[in-house]
Amino acid sequence: MGIRHKPGFLRSLNQAWRGMIYTVRTQKHMQFHVVAGISVLLFAWWSRVSRFEWLILILAIGSVISAEVMNSAIETVVDMAQPNYHPLAGMAKDVAAGAVLVTAIQAAVIGMIVFAPALLRFTRGIF
Template sequence: MKPTRFIDSVNCAIEGILHTTRTQKHMRYHFLAALAVLFAALLLRVSSIEFMLLALAISFVLFAELLNTAIEVVVDMISPEYHPMAKLAKDVAAGAVLVAAFGTAIMGYLVLSKYVLPWQRLGLEMVGTESELGMVVSAVLVLIVVVILKARSGTGKPLEGGGASGHAAVAFSIATSVSLHTQDPLIALFCFILAAMVSHSRLLLRIHRPREVVVGALVGVGITFAVHLLFRAFWQGGL
């Protein structure tokens, strides 16, 4: 029955939010991302207008996810068996969430970039510029370490599967090298996004497990950064 009191309506709304949070992992991810963004906004002391824009964009994503869940529940109730039209309805609803999330990401970048990018640029300048020789050495060492990890795990093939994702290792190694070489925060951001997409493709193809992708990414970043520091120490020492 339709609730007659205001407090009952609020309780129903809260139950809907809780149900979505319990059953939809993407809703939990959205909440975690929202907490991180809002905490960063408070830490960076953004203006009231900027905070309002961030809060509005976050609310829009959460609203889209709630609406998507509601559509999925209705479609499952009407068509419990597979039907092309039911799939289309769910796909369109999921597309609405993706559009909302994409718009929110743009909003978050426009608001927070002017606070974050100067610190990122300062950090890159403090670390120093990557040399071309260091980039080559890093890539070679990453490949060698990946081969060793694959051999020790005894699983997978040289170019497929195994203890560490070679694609993730090389992708993150290149992203780290380009970031250190260009000293540009925006280019660094795009490079790491591309590296994450390459790594995610290994999960989608079921070639690697999440742990293997993470290990590969850590190997790529760690070795490249270590080689950079080693080369920098040699140069500063006059060797």
């Protein structure tokens, strides 16, 4: 007897994927983060990072993408609730964007720390 899923689980999974696809299709920043994440993973493969470094890089990429998804959700809800300009609505959107900025800076620092040895080896071979 196989594992039985509740009927709602597959529907929830489908809705989550639909939200991700919508975000990637409609949000330029999300498109940038996805391309950047894929680029980092390719560079990690090329530079042969350790298993621990893979985990840290995947966590950093996932954090940025998660923050961007939440930012998009907050912007959508704010736009729906307050279609006209309101300072608090604008501040809510700015704060959500700030969360993305913090995770993106964190991911960039992690990338610099992880990739510094490989970049140094590479540049020594050139010069």
